[in-house]
Amino acid sequence: MRQSGISEQFVARLIAEGQFQSALDRICLEGEPDEARWCDLAGLCASRLGDVRRAETFWLKSIELDPQACQPLLNLGALYSDQERHDRAEQCFRRALDIAPESAAACANLALLLEKQGEREEARKYHCQAVELDGESAEMRFNLANFLAGTGHEDDIEKAKSAFLEAIRIMPTHFGAWVNLGNLLFETGYASAAHTAYTAAVTYHPEQASAHVNLGNVLLHMGNPDAAQTHFNTALGIDPEFPEAHQGLASVYHRQGNLDRADYHRNRGFGGKPVSFVPCRGAGKPASLLILASSREGNVPWRFLIDQRLFEATIVAVECFDHLRALPEHSLLFNAIGDADLCREGLEIACMLARRSASPSINSPDAVLRTGRLDNAARLAKLPGVIAPEIRMLSKAALLSESDLTFPLLLRSPGFHGGNYFVRVDDRDALQAALSELPGEELFAMTYLESRHEDGLFRKFRVMSIDGALYPVHMAASRQWKVHYFSSDMAENASCRKEEEAFLNDFSAYLGAARVSALEAVGRSLGLDYCGMDFGIGRDGSLLLYEANAAMNIVAPTSEKMWDYRHPAITNALMAARRMFAERLGNVQNRLPIHHQEQGTS
Numbered sequence: 383m384r385q386s387g388i389s390e391q392f393v394a395r396l397i398a399e400g401q402f403q404s405a406l407d408r409i410c411l412e413g414e415p416d417e418a419r420w421c422d423l424a425g426l427c428a429s430r431l432g433d434v435r436r437a438e439t440f441w442l443k444s445i446e447l448d449p450q451a452c453q454p455l456l457n458l459g460a461l462y463s464d465q466e467r468h469d470r471a472e473q474c475f476r477r478a479l480d481i482a483p484e485s486a487a488a489c490a491n492l493a494l495l496l497e498k499q500g501e502r503e504e505a506r507k508y509h510c511q512a513v514e515l516d517g518e519s520a521e522m523r524f525n526l527a528n529f530l531a532g533t534g535h536e537d538d539i540e541k542a543k544s545a546f547l548e549a550i551r552i553m554p555t556h557f558g559a560w561v562n563l564g565n566l567l568f569e570t571g572y573a574s575a576a577h578t579a580y581t582a583a584v585t586y587h588p589e590q591a592s593a594h595v596n597l598g599n600v601l602l603h604m605g606n607p608d609a610a611q612t613h614f615n616t617a618l619g620i621d622p623e624f625p626e627a628h629q630g631l632a633s634v635y636h637r638q639g640n641l642d643r644a645d646y647h648r649n650r651g652f653g654g655k656p657v658s659f660v661p662c663r664g665a666g667k668p669a670s671l672l673i674l675a676s677s678r679e680g681n682v683p684w685r686f687l688i689d690q691r692l693f694e695a696t697i698v699a700v701e702c703f704d705h706l707r708a709l710p711e712h713s714l715l716f717n718a719i720g721d722a723d724l725c726r727e728g729l730e731i732a733c734m735l736a737r738r739s740a741s742p743s744i745n746s747p748d749a750v751l752r753t754g755r756l757d758n759a760a761r762l763a764k765l766p767g768v769i770a771p772e773i774r775m776l777s778k779a780a781l782l783s784e785s786d787l788t789f790p791l792l793l794r795s796p797g798f799h800g801g802n803y804f805v806r807v808d809d810r811d812a813l814q815a816a817l818s819e820l821p822g823e824e825l826f827a828m829t830y831l832e833s834r835h836e837d838g839l840f841r842k843f844r845v846m847s848i849d850g851a852l853y854p855v856h857m858a859a860s861r862q863w864k865v866h867y868f869s870s871d872m873a874e875n876a877s878c879r880k881e882e883e884a885f886l887n888d889f890s891a892y893l894g895a896a897r898v899s900a901l902e903a904v905g906r907s908l909g910l911d912y913c914g915m916d917f918g919i920g921r922d923g924s925l926l927l928y929e930a931n932a933a934m935n936i937v938a939p940t941s942e943k944m945w946d947y948r949h950p951a952i953t954n955a956l957m958a959a960r961r962m963f964a965e966r967l968g969n970v971q972n973r974l975p976i977h978h979q980e981q982g983t984s
Contacts, residue, residue, distance in 0.1 A: 393423060402427040415440075418448035425457060437461060452482045456491055463495050471495050486516035490525050497529055505529060520553035527559070531566045532663040533691070542566060555586040561596060568600060569685060571938030571952075576600050584613070591617040595626045605800065605868055607634045625655040629677075636679050637802055639795070639821035649702075652677040656702035657710065660685075662694040669967055671695045672712035674735060674747065676728035677702055680721025680797065682745070682912065683935040687959040688716075700731040709735060714967050715743040720913075720933030722754035724797030742966045745932055749909040753931045755796075755826055761907060762927055767900030769920070770927045771828040778817045781827060787813075792828040795820045799933065801864050806830065831926040833918035839878070840865050842928065845889065846914045846936060846955050847905035849962040852898070853955035854889035855914075855936050856948070857882040867937065879944065886951040897925045904930055912959060 396405035406427035415421050425440030438461060444454035459474030475492040482488060493508035509526045516522050527545030530538040546563035549556050564579030580597040587593055598613035611634045617627035628651030635644035656677075662668030671693040675681050677700075688695065696710040700719070717732050719725045732747035752761075755773050763770040771792070776784065781793075793816055795803035807816045817825075834840050842865035846853045858870040859878040872878050885892045893901075897919070904915055904927065914934025918926040936955050939945035 390419075397423070397427065400430075402430040406431070416447070418444045418451055418454070421447060422451070422454045422457065425454065429457070429461060434461060434465070450481055452478045452485055452488065455481070456487055459491055459495075463491075463498070468495065468499055472499075484515060486512045486519060486522055489515060490522055493529070494525060497532075502529075502533065518552055520549045520556050520559070523549035523552065524556065524559050524562075528562060531562065535691075539566065539570060550582075557583060557587045557590065557593070560586070561593065564596060564600070568603075569690075571686065572941060573600055573603055573938075574940055577604065588616075589620060591620040591624050591627065594620070595624065595630060598627070598630045602630060602633055607637045610634055623650075625651045627651075632677070633679055637798070637800075639798075639803060641821065648677050652699040652702040656699045656704075658697045660690070660695040660697070662692070663690040668692065668694040669714065670710075670712045671963070672710055672715045672739070672741075673697045674700050674715065674717045674719060674732045676700060676719045676721075676725040678721075678725050678728065678797075679799070680719060680724040680933050682718045682720045682932050684716065684718045686936065686938070686956055687912070688963050689960040692964055698735075700728050700735060703731075703735075705731065705734065709738060712739070712741055714963065715739045715741050716963070717743065717745045717747045717750060719747060719750060720745075720931055721797065721799070722751050722757070722931070726751070726754075744911045744963065744966060745913075746909075750932055753908055753910070753913075755929075758908075758930055759828075762904055762930065765900065765903045765907060767896055767925055768904060768927050769831065769924050771831055773826050773828045775824055776827050777824050778820075781813065781817065781825065787827070788829065790830040792826075792830050793817070793820060794826040794828065795822045796824070796826060801866050804864065806863055831918065831920070831928070833920055833926055834863070835921060839871070840918070842866075842916055842918055843885065844914055844916050844934065845901055846912070846934070847901075847908070847910070848912055848955060848958045849965075850905070851958065852889070852901060852905065853958055854886050854951055855955050857885045873944070879947070883947040886948065893919075893925075900925045911962065 421444035429437035441458040455478040462471035478488040489512035496505035530542035549559040560583035568576035583593040594613040594617040598610040601610035614630040632648035759773040858867040860870040
């Protein structure tokens, strides 16, 4: 039956309002449509109603009625693509492009399909062609940006950032562009810029729970748990079951010392989602990486350590994983649990799981279990050239009654990093007040190692041990005894930055052979493939070892020009880690160039 009596404008309004059933009923009022444009609209309505078989029938009929119509071919191709019927989808898109070579939509659809099929070079061609045909389309720019971000090549990453910004210029409220730009910035080490992008996503789309979670995560990364907590709570107000929001709150409450609330949100966040997945961003068949992680805080910050052009990653929160299940398929296993004090239960489970794997592995959980603060203090203090603090685990009651305490004394709650719940007590009179600040009934009591020099500054150095070689990553100087880079004097003190530059450029010359030899001995004693060592230098030149474990981060500097001197050393360490992951697979393909830098001995 012909549909000439139907008002196309009226049907279009129904579709725009989402009244797809009413629109379909109107189109089919006098029977099945027999005009191409009505068949196309009927297919659209049926697909939105979930009736894909009827949608396919309508679009095939539309194409039969008008073989030169482009839109039903695009719609049918999209349907086939969603159904993973890639050959049929490709036929539709290529036929549409033959009919309308100037169609940006046809180019974009074909590019997305080719990308899905792994035909990346041809996909690049059609993404670029779509932008050339319709340069003022935010969606075309967005598609190109996503493609470029996924190649993993340095030049493409910069082009991807520009393409996201172009999409945002055209459509300032584009949610996907703000979020994916933020993701790309965060993954490439630009946390403050990612914060700006995620803030825009939340500003324009406050109803999106995922936007608040992204912003919360970057705030947590930047050391602002209170602001992060606000956004995680907002996300749960939108979706009370959002797993990542519960996971974020678990981290916040842990850092605040509220362990009961941390456990509650940890169970809500990981209980129903113990396994997550990060896809490969490169061409070709990816290698499968299994990451054993804890649902607690003490994991290695691993995302910057793997080359996402090579690996697809499956992450298992071991405490919540059904241990009777088979392990996810993998070619390489990485134990990312790094804190032996906080995550002992998780490491014991990881030991059991790792023994079931026949694949090569990195950072054996058995080795990490032996790196708790008490174990390290006893073991590493015996090494030549190493001075480590004496550490005891004491209850608060025992500390108050202990008669042989030596002041100043350092007290630390187990399982916390970043200087949280870590205090110096200068005399017995200050002990009670200090104990009231620290969560938990048992504390690490540590001897204080004096590292302040004649200029009044305390210095803390970090050197990573990666696959047996040493890599310097920072030196921070501060007038406070508790030295952290984010709260140090480095930004205000040009001479300290110059000193750090000298350390990073040639750390073996800066430290001298004896101290480098001592650090090498520490690395061998730990027996880890990836770990870090924080240390100072005493006034007598001795190496003061503060901490050594796997849960250390390689923090990329912000984009301000004053920090340019830090980039080569950071890049060198990260590339060494990525190369190690590839080599453990026997997958050395000269795809991971390392930026050579004199590192002394290894």
